[in-house]
Amino acid sequence: MPWKVIETAATPNPNAMKYVLDRPISDKPISFFSPAAGKEHPLAGPLLAIQGVTSILMVNDFVTINRDPSAAWKTITPAVKKVLSTLAV
Numbered sequence: 001m002p003w004k005v006i007e008t009a010a011t012p013n014p015n016a017m018k019y020v021l022d023r024p025i026s027d028k029p030i031s032f033f034s035p036a037a038g039k040e041h042p043l044a045g046p047l048l049a050i051q052g053v054t055s056i057l058m059v060n061d062f063v064t065i066n067r068d069p070s071a072a073w074k075t076i077t078p079a080v081k082k083v084l085s086t087l088a089v
Contacts, residue, residue: 003084029059
């Protein structure tokens, strides 16, 4: 069953955004610090394939996305929502 993003929250780091989901995504923290590290994971791979995404953290009911400073949240956020709403892991 896919996830729905119910809230997008800025973090103290301008290059990180927290996406709060409608249900848990992971019981324990799972981090991927590069696209290569997450390429085999069914959810991390597509998220890290988004242009500008550099790393992710998944835990409880949220995903934190880190971006390259030159990438814009206005293009990353719709892509993150699309991946989360279409994949079921």
